[in-house]
Amino acid sequence: xxxxxxxxxxxxxxxxxxxxxxxxxxxxxxxxxxxxxxxxxxxxxxxxxxxxxxxxxxxxxxxxxxxxxxxxxxxxxxxxxxxxxxxxxxxxxxxxxxxxxxxxxxxxxxxxxxxxxxxxxxxxxxxxxxxxxxxxxxxxxxxxxxxxxxxxxxxxxxxxxxxxxxxxxxxxxxxxxxxxxxxxxxxxxxxxxxxxxxxxxx
Amino acid sequence: xxxxxxxxxxxxxxxxxxxxxxxxxxxxxxxxxxxxxxxxxxxxxxxxxxxxxxxxxxxxxxxxxxxxxxxxxxxxxxxxxxxxxxxxxxxxxxxxxxxxxxxxxxxxxxxxxxxxxxxxxxxxxxxxxxxxxxxxxxxxxxxxxxxxxxxxxxxxxxxxxxxxxxxxxxxxxxxxxxxxxxxxxxxxxxxxxxxxxxxxxxxxxxxxxxxxxxxxxxxxxxxxxxxxxxxxxxxxxxxxxxxxxxxxxxxxxxxxxxxxxxxxxxxxxxxxxxxxxxxxxxxxxxxxxxxxxxxxxxxxxxxxxxx
Numbered sequence: 001x002x003x004x005x006x007x008x009x010x011x012x013x014x015x016x017x018x019x020x021x022x023x024x025x026x027x028x029x030x031x032x033x034x035x036x037x038x039x040x041x042x043x044x045x046x047x048x049x050x051x052x053x054x055x056x057x058x059x060x061x062x063x064x065x066x067x068x069x070x071x072x073x074x075x076x077x078x079x080x081x082x083x084x085x086x087x088x089x090x091x092x093x094x095x096x097x098x099x100x101x102x103x104x105x106x107x108x109x110x111x112x113x114x115x116x117x118x119x120x121x122x123x124x125x126x127x128x129x130x131x132x133x134x135x136x137x138x139x140x141x142x143x144x145x146x147x148x149x150x151x152x153x154x155x156x157x158x159x160x161x162x163x164x165x166x167x168x169x170x171x172x173x174x175x176x177x178x179x180x181x182x183x184x185x186x187x188x189x190x191x192x193x194x195x196x197x198x199x200x201x202x
Numbered sequence: 203x204x205x206x207x208x209x210x211x212x213x214x215x216x217x218x219x220x221x222x223x224x225x226x227x228x229x230x231x232x233x234x235x236x237x238x239x240x241x242x243x244x245x246x247x248x249x250x251x252x253x254x255x256x257x258x259x260x261x262x263x264x265x266x267x268x269x270x271x272x273x274x275x276x277x278x279x280x281x282x283x284x285x286x287x288x289x290x291x292x293x294x295x296x297x298x299x300x301x302x303x304x305x306x307x308x309x310x311x312x313x314x315x316x317x318x319x320x321x322x323x324x325x326x327x328x329x330x331x332x333x334x335x336x337x338x339x340x341x342x343x344x345x346x347x348x349x350x351x352x353x354x355x356x357x358x359x360x361x362x363x364x365x366x367x368x369x370x371x372x373x374x375x376x377x378x379x380x381x382x383x384x385x386x387x388x389x390x391x392x393x394x395x396x397x398x399x400x401x402x403x404x405x406x407x408x409x410x411x412x413x414x415x416x417x418x419x420x421x422x423x424x425x426x427x428x429x430x431x432x433x434x435x436x437x438x439x440x441x442x443x444x445x446x447x448x449x450x451x452x453x454x455x456x457x458x459x460x461x462x463x464x465x466x467x468x469x470x471x472x473x474x475x476x477x478x479x480x481x482x483x484x485x486x487x488x489x490x491x492x493x494x495x496x497x498x499x500x501x502x503x504x505x506x507x508x509x
Contacts, residue, residue, distance in 0.1 A: 099500050100502045144409075145410060
């Protein structure tokens with residue numbers, strides 16, 4: 001197996017660690033408030049790139065992700081996520097300059113708070129990520145850090161075969177630090193979430 | 203919708219542009235071709251004596267210059283050294299003068315775009331360009347640092363450099379990236395590229411550090427026919443340098459997204475895929491393999507306007 005694929009597999013398994021930790025912590029302990037969830041989502045949106053002496057130029061962006069999170073009372077102590085993303089080449093300015101498209105893998109860690117509004121649950125998250133990417137149509141590899149913020153909404157779906165299933169929708173925002181270029185991404189994500197360990201409260 | 207926005211209105215523009223940018227997918231921009239795009243085209247087929255002469259750099263230069271004239275450029279200099287005509291044009295002094303002369307044309311127009319193209323010999327290992335009068339005078343060979351200084355003196359921010367010569371990868375700066383494609387295509391791994399995750403994870407610290415520096419993108423978007431340790435070839439089968447042949451064809455066939463503009467990256471990708479498919483795989487027994495390279499950085503420039 002190529003080393004890159006092995007590393008990716010390790011990263012995906014690591015996403016399950018919060019849930020596994022919860023399962024271990026919750027074994028046999030009635031009334032535990034610690035819980036975990038696993039989710040998958042797709043997102044679409046726009047990426048706006050900004051460079052000194054250049055216009056702001058926008059490009060479409062798509063991604064698919066797998067995440068897991070620890071839940072404890074009104075908090076999300078830790079959310080880990082892996083995303084596979086793609087940003088298309090941007091629009092051109094009046095002098096036929098544009099930003100290259102790029103695609104890659106992102107690993108993120110966030111923390112935040114949660115709020116219940118009747119059956120709807122809202123999460124307010126912030127964190128950071130590291131991404132490895134390739135410029136489209138080239139063999140040029142780069143890596144960069146990002147700052148993240150996200151508003152997520154979860155709504156329970158009543159599916160007997162999948163208790164605890166939630167529909168998720170999110171507004172993810174990312175600021176990517178790519179040398180002299182800052183790329184800001186805002187999107188809409190849709191997905192589903194399943195509990196790894198059912199949350200119990202006294 | 204015209205999406206590019208000026209920096210002064212950034213906050214509101216950020217939200218508006220983000221909200222509407224999804225409509226970009228499938229939309230084709232219609233931009234009036236700017237008139238401030240200038241090219242210097244150099245082809246050195248003939249050298250003093252007969253033993254070092256090449257066959258097709260003059261054809262490369264003439265054909266590219268003719269194409270650029272119809273594809274949104276003003277070709278201000280054609281420096282060609284060829285047997286029978288244009289003798290002695292492509293000398294060190296003339297090349298220096300042609301490139302520095304662009305500054306006069308550009309004036310204070312920092313949005314201008316310049317393109318320098320060279321087809322001819324490249325010095326063993328260093329890749330230094332060899333003008334007509336540099337065969338026996340090493341001081342007149344053009345090193346990457348020299349060419350970088352000449353281009354740096356031009357006041358515009360859009361600069362393209364295209365080289366069809368041996369070892370020309372020495373002129374390509376990866377910037378904040380690592381090129382996962384080999385500079386020497388004739389090692390045991392051939393032309394195979396390293397994977398994205400392998401390259402990134404193996405060099406993560408270096409890449410992150412590069413991304414955090416304020417100057418990430420190279421000043422010049424450079425495309426080389428070959429790696430820094432590769433030869434490049436010309437062939438009678440196409441009557442051009444192999445790389446330049448596919449670079450020319452990219453004008454008609456390299457518009458990957460069909461928007462009427464062939465960017466430098468699109469032209470590079472087209473030429474590279476053709477060289478892999480039609481040269482490296484076919485001629486492996488007789489000739490060394492080679493691959494084009496392109497510089498790093500977030501920006502791209504249009505090479506051919508087909509609208």
